[in-house]
Ligand SMILES: Nc1ncnc2c1ncn2[C@@H]1O[C@H](COP(=O)(O)OP(=O)(O)OP(=O)(O)O)[C@@H](O)[C@H]1O
């Protein structure tokens with residue numbers, strides 16, 4: 001992990017403050033409105049070729065179920081110590097029950113997660129196989145989802161729940177993976193809070209007036225309508241996104257290039273990725289950024305400090321396979337290691 005000298009100076013200057021902020025993650029109250037997804041991983045050993053069709057027959061070995069999409073943002077917040085209220089929809093199915101029990105066992109409040117009898121719990125099931133003593137590889141992925149929007153009554157119920165909880169939370173996160181929960185009715189309820197963080201794959205302008213947006217590079221490109229290929233276009237996109245969304249701040253997460261923060265006073269700051277080696281799996285890193293950043297803001301961080309802590313949390317999860325979470329104590333250790341370089 002080698003970071004630029006000028007950034008290292010800035011980091012050393014605020015190190016005490018960052019350690020202090022990490023102490024304050026515990027107990028922050030956050031409401032997350034999201035497209036709650038279940039990620040499923042089934043594996044088995046190859047037995048033979050079927051006689052029904054030219055396909056492999058696998059002997060089932062393991063099933064792993066983990067929160068995905070907006071549920072991963074919820075889960076990351078909980079593991080960082082927050083008191084999380086999840087808001088969204090589960091289908092009337094086993095996948096929804098699994099996700100609810102994962103949430104329950106992590107102390108996540110699921111009162112705001114309603115059952116939608118018309119649409120399945122969004123589920124992505126990867127089926128992987130391996131021959132005896134060989135590597136496991138994915139063979140097929142099966143997605144369960146609906147293209148219909150939730151019933152208007154259900155939308156109103158969710159919006160009502162959100163409004164009833166606003167005064168009990170320190171921040172609201174919208175985690176919009178395009179799966180239908182974030183309708184205008186629900187967005188408008190969520191944006192009634194004074195601190196709103198939006199991680200949306202498309203249509204950022206629907207969240208006009210939110211505090212902060214965290215698009216990744218492809219999402220930013222899609223929103224501004226041009227390719228972001230060099231420092232000039234990064235800057236232009238940052239300010240175009242501020243104009244489009246009327247936000248206080250825009251944080252573009254740029255994968256291995258780290259992140260860039262823009263504010264409505266015309267300031268622009270860049271944070272390099274903290275580790276460019278030992279990167280195994282970047283899936284879900286954006287959800288981890290949102291979680292750590294939100295808790296930093298509720299602890300009183302500046303936007304820059306919050307972005308740095310988001311980046312720090314991401315540098316930990318990209319070293320692990322699959323969507324993962326981290327904790328304040330792992331973050332403290334990673335910060336200490338970064339300062340000692
Ligand atoms: N290849 C990488 N090397 C180092 N750090 C990375 C890499 N990819 C991502 N990161 C870290 O993770 C942060 C978020 O990554 P990215 O911009 O890919 O988010 P994302 O596409 O929204 O992720 P997802 O939607 O899968 O949650 C980056 O700002 C950076 O700190």
Ligand SMILES: [Mg+2]
Pocket residue numbers: 199216286287
């Ligand atoms: Mg993302």
